[in-house]
Amino acid sequence: ARLTRLREAVPNIMLQMLIRGANGVGYKAYPDNLTEKFVAEASEKGIDLFRIFDSLNWMKGMEGCLNFVRRQTPGLAEGSICYTGDILDPSRPKYNLNYYLTLARQLEEAGAHILCIKDMAGLLKPYAAAELIPALRETVKIPIHLHTHDTSSLQAATYLKAVEAGVNVIDVALGGLSGLTSQPNFNSVVEMLRHSPRHREFDQHSLNEFSDYFEALREQYYPFESGLLAGTAEVYAHEIPGGQYSNLRPQAAALGLLDKFEEVKQRFHDANELLGDIPKVTPSSKVVGDLSLFMVSNNLTPQDVLEKGPTLNFPESVRELLRGDIGQPEGGWPAGMQQAVLRDEKPFTERPGEHLAPIDFERAWVDFEKANPYTQFTDLLSSLLYPKVFADYWEFRKSYGDVSxxxxxxxxxxxxxxxxxxxxxxxxxxxxxxxxxxxxxxxxxxxxxxxxxxxxxxxxxxxDQRVAVKTVHNAKADRANPKQVAAPLQGLLSKMLVQAGQQVPKNAPLFVIEAMKMETTITAPADLTVGSLTLGEGARVQADDLVLTVA
Structure with missing residues (x-):
């Protein structure tokens, strides 16, 4: 509905959206025909340009979506390369200039209408841009689009070098919404280029009025600010994407780790190294974040993760990533980390969509409409992409109506x-x-x-939710006692997967803890028989709370 209203309000301006290739707009791989149906529906509702990327820069993850856009829509397919590392740093040869030129060539050959360099953490420095953009222009014939985040407060300089080098498009944000983890200042960039060969005519008075309006509006959303008061060069060390930075802080708070946020940022760097130094863009960045929070929650060093891996209950997202559910990175996954997390589970290297059965939309719609009257086909797509989120949303909507x-x-x-x-x-x-x-x-x-x-x-x-609030203190487990199974981190005990008296083999799932989109499945450390269940589904747990005993 919002997209339809936007399209009606701005019929003369192109609308674009991000799509995560085979991951659609979610955090996992989806059946090919679901991604295809979503692309067609988005185009019909008003999207003109699809910025297609894979969080690991895996071509197999983007090819299908590129084809869908070209074949199923009148829109533009913008193939994206996620920028990471530093092409000028000889100590980091994995992501050198040739790496990006090769990907650019492959995207053009795959049919991309436009090439986007997607610099989500703002790591592309000015002199690196001065080398990258001309090299890309010599390699491909399609327009080049540069996207960055201004976490370091340096990216206006990067844009200046890119513009001088011939970049075709840059992403900016209105002044009142710009800077820090957002994009460089639109209003200021206009002035930066005034009286230069690349100047474009904009009404600066109108831009300033729009900026003032959104600056006032922004104050109403202050609880969701990133927490940064100024640009920081720390981003070149931890490499947290701009879009993730403001989410990682509430995630840490939900796990009781807000006072350790500096350590979380350090562990983000360590987690990235454990995973092989990968591009960090949703959904891969979420996995790096989940692993960093897991490490801080359990007081683990990188060496601990590798040495104790077979005994640790890693977040489900980490298991899925190393299993191959999201795709394959440059050079493959580190064998030691993969073995530590997956244990005896065998990973795969094929495209995840090859393992997923297609959706029967006719049957799915009949079942969905019966369970959810007065819905539309777009609601079915939302449900297939985000089952739990949609179910919660629909219950809320039935209770409270259109609160928008x-x-x-x-x-x-x-x-x-x-x-x-x-x-x-x-x-x-x-x-x-x-x-x-x-x-x-x-x-x-x-x-x-x-x-x-x-x-x-x-x-x-x-x-009144505040009335008679009782603070429940759960019994704590003795970590040295093998007959007691504890919660490894703070969160919601969302699923209890065993019953008292049940015999459970080693590594079988016992229960699931959920905290801010991060699910952690706790498995049996050995063959065991469940004794008593100390806590049940829906309980709020702290780290080391006793959840069940072993008979």
Missing amino acids: RIPTPVFFFGLKEGEETIIEIARGKSIIIRLQSIGPVNEEGMRTMFFTLNGQTRNLEVR
């Missing part, structure tokens, strides 16, 4: 007594809601909220 119409501050922070808001429920039709007062809490933890709706009194009973 509620003004942002009211949605995030609610109304105060005596405060009112105007909600536009349709074009030209608005309602005025005023919170008159809040009643006392009753014995069931409910309060009556007294509103007026366009002047008419409305009462609503809601549960």
